[in-house]
Every structure is written in structure tokens, then in C-alpha cells.
Amino acid sequence: MNNIALGELVLTNARIVLANEIIEGSVRVDGGVITDIGTPVRKGIDLDGDYLIPGLVELHTDHLETHYAPRPKVRWNPVAAVQAHDAQIAASGITTVLDAIRVGLDENSDMGAVEMKTLTGAIAAGTKAGRLRAEHHIHLRCEVSAPDCLESFNLLKDDPQVRLVSLMDHAPGQRQFASMDAYKTYYQGKLKLSDAELDDFTRRRNIESDSFAGPHRRAIAQACRALGIVLASHDDATRDHVEEAVALGIDVAEFPTTMEAAKASRQAGMAILMGGPNVVRGGSHSGNVSARALAEADLLDILSSDYIPFSMLQSAFSLAENVEGISLAKAVQLVTKRPAEAAGFRDRGEIVTGKRADFVHLRVEDGIPIVLTVYREGRRVI
Structure with missing residues (x-):
């Protein structure tokens, strides 16, 4: 364009x-x-x-991967995947997008850093050729409990498209999956595991988290501070999680899972980001705190599409319609002005x-x- x-x-x-x-x-x-x-x-x-x-400013969308890897072991042409993703993003009203690129290979994925670098290359090529409707940047979503997380991060961190890095740990019994029932439902449904296989999967994931999460968080945060990259925490559930985020220099609290963590994040001066699907569906698919409840408590700063591009716009209008004290102008800020400020965009x-x-x-x-x-x-x- x-x-x-x-x-x-x-x-x-x-x-x-x-x-x-x-x-x-x-x-x-x-x-x-x-x-x-x-x-x-x-x-x-x-x-x-x-x-x-x-125009909407999107800080966290996992949507690109679904075009590149639409089925297990299936890979689409990366240029075609980026074009399809871009078209849906723009048609949802998003004019600036930070595409989430996974860093760290957990047992839930067979896509490593080399394939992620292929995708970032396809985004850069589309931008250079002027064929993308939205303006694209990169959000590295770092699974800090994965053994190869730091190695993969180092492969991607110097890409000039990188604007945001989030630190996440999806090990069971904490953060996003504090409820083991929710964890079991999600992973058994997704990976088709028996009870015995899930138990073994859970044990391995916890060992990896104990071994790698802390060192990887600290190393990646230090590198981001040196590079001037905005940092986000992911799925903080407790005050201790938030205090750890503060010590790491975190700017954005992505998807806090409890009211306690959201309040602590606000007190620490972080921008609080929640998913549009949470608003539209009326709650979290993992059984965590409702984004609407945070909005009602004035603890919501940014809405992201997460995995459904149109949910950004839909959730903003839903809040304006259904939450007392949130005007349409204020709700629109959650998908425009506030995310732009959080990512350092001063011109939009x-x-x-x-x-x-x-x-x-x-x-x-x-x-x-x-x-x-x-x-x-x-x-x-x-």
C-alpha cells in the first residue's frame, strides 16, 4: 500500500x-x-x-500462526499466510498490529525459532513491498519455561520490527492455569492425552518451569531494557508475581488472571491489557477473572484481540453498551489511544x-x- x-x-x-x-x-x-x-x-x-x-492498535494477536500452521504438521506459504492474516486484521479495523511470534518450543507446538524467523521475514518482505494494509510490528511472546527460550529469543531480538516482548509461563497449577481442572480440560482437549499421559506431561512441564523460568525471565528482561523494547508480563495471578514483574521493569500487565493481580499491577503503574474474547464471551475460557469485572472496577486500560481479530472492536462497543461509567469515547480509547501509548506510538x-x-x-x-x-x-x- x-x-x-x-x-x-x-x-x-x-x-x-x-x-x-x-x-x-x-x-x-x-x-x-x-x-x-x-x-x-x-x-x-x-x-x-x-x-x-x-484506527485500532493491536498489541497481542496470535492470529498469524493459524494461517501459517492451519493444521498439525501443515505449513502454508509464509507470504500467503501473512497476506491472509493482514487482510483479516485490516478488515477488523486494525491499522497497527504487533504480530505475536512464539519464542520457546513447548510440547504444545512443533514450531521452533527457525520457522518463526521465516514468518518475521515474510512480514518484513510484505512491508518493504508495500502490499500490507495494516502496519505490522513484532511481539515476541517468550515461553520462559521452555528449554530453548533464551536461544530462540537471541535469534530474533535484534529484528528492528520487534516492539514488545512478553514473558509467559504456561506450566500447570499457576498463572493462566491455576485451576488444574481448567488445565486438564484445555490440554486434554487440545492434545488428546489420556489421564496417564497428561500426568507425565504435567510433571515434565513443572520440572522445566522450575529449571528455566527464573533465569530466562531475568536474562530476557535485561536484554530488552538494553534494547529499549517494551516489556509485558503474562497471566500474573498473585501480588508476588506482580512484584517480580516490577523488579524486571515490566511496563504492561497482559491478562492478569485475578482481581488481586490487577489491583497490584495498577498500583505499580502498569498498563493492564485484557482480551476482547473475554469481554465478548462474558468471561475467561480458563476460568480466570472477567475482563468486564476489571472494566467495572476501572482496572482495564487496553483491549487486545488475542485470537479473534474482530473481538477488539466488538468488545469496545460491548463495554460502552453494558458497563456503567464507560462511554463510547472511553471504550474506543482501550483499542486505540491507550495501546498506542503503551507501545510508544506517539503519532497515532x-x-x-x-x-x-x-x-x-x-x-x-x-x-x-x-x-x-x-x-x-x-x-x-x-
């Missing part, structure tokens, strides 16, 4: 969602940058009174003069926000 010249764009007759209010009027763009907001004009693209919101995330003209034109039908057109830097991409 980068080969299209930037010019003038005028969008009229819109309900423009600003950071703290909604106004009616027009938006003017010159050279990919917003130059005027609200001034009535007669000429331009008439939005028929529909909503105009900033809100409709303000001087910032990038990343927009989503939508209307609500039957309670669902319907994406009609998407603009990135003033160019229509959907």
Missing part, C-alpha cells in the same frame, strides 16, 4: 469519536496527517452520519490534528459494529 501517493482526503457528515467526546462534522487530511476536525464542509466523502473512530491512536490519519468508518447494526471502510495514513485500505 505504500506506493499510493498521499493526498487530500475529506470525510464529511460523520460522528467523530474523539478521546473524550463525540462530535458531528468533518475531518480533513493532507499528506496522511489530520489537518482539521469539525469544520463543516460541503465537498468530500459523505459518511451518512456513521461513526469515524481512530486518536483523532487529533497533526496525528496520522488512521480511521475506521463503521455503523452499528443489531448491536454489532460493522466496518465499512478503513484508512491508513489517509489512504483507503478496506
Whole structure:
């Protein structure tokens, strides 16, 4: 998309969602940058009174892997996988995305660092060729309990696309899977294990966590601080987890699993990120704290699509509709302004003069926000 010249764009007759209010009027763009907001004009693209919101900024999506490895042992062409992923991301209103790339080979995956590097290369190639609708960056999701985590991280950490690194440990009986019943349901269903096989799997995963998680957390955090990469913790469940995150220099608390951890994260000054599917479904699939409960307690800063791209937009409108005290303008911040700030993007995330003209034109039908057109830097991409 980068080969299209930037010019003038005028969008009229819109309900423009600003950071703290909604106004009616027009938006003017010159050279990919917003130059005027609200001034009535007669000429331009008439939005028929529909909503105009900033382009969404996504910090954590696992969606790319499903295109590259749609079935066990099946690999799709990485360029085709990136293009398919990008199209769905953009059609969901996301104009800036941090694609989650796994670091550390656990027993739940057969994809190692070499294949992940292939994917990051395909993203870079798509960006260079100007054929991607959204702007793509990389989020390294580091399974710190995996024996090869640090080695794999070192292979990928110097990629200039890397913007965020998260530290996670999916060993049983803690964090995301504090409930062993939930762990059993998830992994037996996914890996088709017998009870005896699950017991052996659990034992091995706990041994690996005890051996590798601590050293890998510290080494990766130190490297990220030196490289200026934003750090996130993942699935913190206790105050001790949060205190460990503070000591490591964590900036974002991804998916805290309890109210206790969310409160401690807020007290520590971290941005709290939760998944859109949690909001849309009305709760966590792992039986952890509800994102809506955190929103009601004013402990939610960022929404991510996690594994369903459209859930970002859908969850924001759901919160605005169903949670007292959360206006549509505030809910939209959770998927635009707040994630942009957390990732260090100062030029986007809100409709303000001087910032990038990343927009989503939508209307609500039957309670669902319907994406009609998407603009990135003033160019229509959907």
C-alpha cells in the first residue's frame, strides 16, 4: 500500500469519536496527517452520519500462526499466510498490529525459532513491498519455561520490527492455569492425552518451569531494557508475581488472571491489557477473572484481540453498551489511544490534528459494529 501517493482526503457528515467526546462534522487530511476536525464542509466523502473512530492498535494477536500452521504438521506459504492474516486484521479495523511470534518450543507446538524467523521475514518482505494494509510490528511472546527460550529469543531480538516482548509461563497449577481442572480440560482437549499421559506431561512441564523460568525471565528482561523494547508480563495471578514483574521493569500487565493481580499491577503503574474474547464471551475460557469485572472496577486500560481479530472492536462497543461509567469515547480509547501509548506510538491512536490519519468508518447494526471502510495514513485500505 505504500506506493499510493498521499493526498487530500475529506470525510464529511460523520460522528467523530474523539478521546473524550463525540462530535458531528468533518475531518480533513493532507499528506496522511489530520489537518482539521469539525469544520463543516460541503465537498468530500459523505459518511451518512456513521461513526469515524481512530484506527485500532493491536498489541497481542496470535492470529498469524493459524494461517501459517492451519493444521498439525501443515505449513502454508509464509507470504500467503501473512497476506491472509493482514487482510483479516485490516478488515477488523486494525491499522497497527504487533504480530505475536512464539519464542520457546513447548510440547504444545512443533514450531521452533527457525520457522518463526521465516514468518518475521515474510512480514518484513510484505512491508518493504508495500502490499500490507495494516502496519505490522513484532511481539515476541517468550515461553520462559521452555528449554530453548533464551536461544530462540537471541535469534530474533535484534529484528528492528520487534516492539514488545512478553514473558509467559504456561506450566500447570499457576498463572493462566491455576485451576488444574481448567488445565486438564484445555490440554486434554487440545492434545488428546489420556489421564496417564497428561500426568507425565504435567510433571515434565513443572520440572522445566522450575529449571528455566527464573533465569530466562531475568536474562530476557535485561536484554530488552538494553534494547529499549517494551516489556509485558503474562497471566500474573498473585501480588508476588506482580512484584517480580516490577523488579524486571515490566511496563504492561497482559491478562492478569485475578482481581488481586490487577489491583497490584495498577498500583505499580502498569498498563493492564485484557482480551476482547473475554469481554465478548462474558468471561475467561480458563476460568480466570472477567475482563468486564476489571472494566467495572476501572482496572482495564487496553483491549487486545488475542485470537479473534474482530473481538477488539466488538468488545469496545460491548463495554460502552453494558458497563456503567464507560462511554463510547472511553471504550474506543482501550483499542486505540491507550495501546498506542503503551507501545510508544506517539503519532497515532486518536483523532487529533497533526496525528496520522488512521480511521475506521463503521455503523452499528443489531448491536454489532460493522466496518465499512478503513484508512491508513489517509489512504483507503478496506
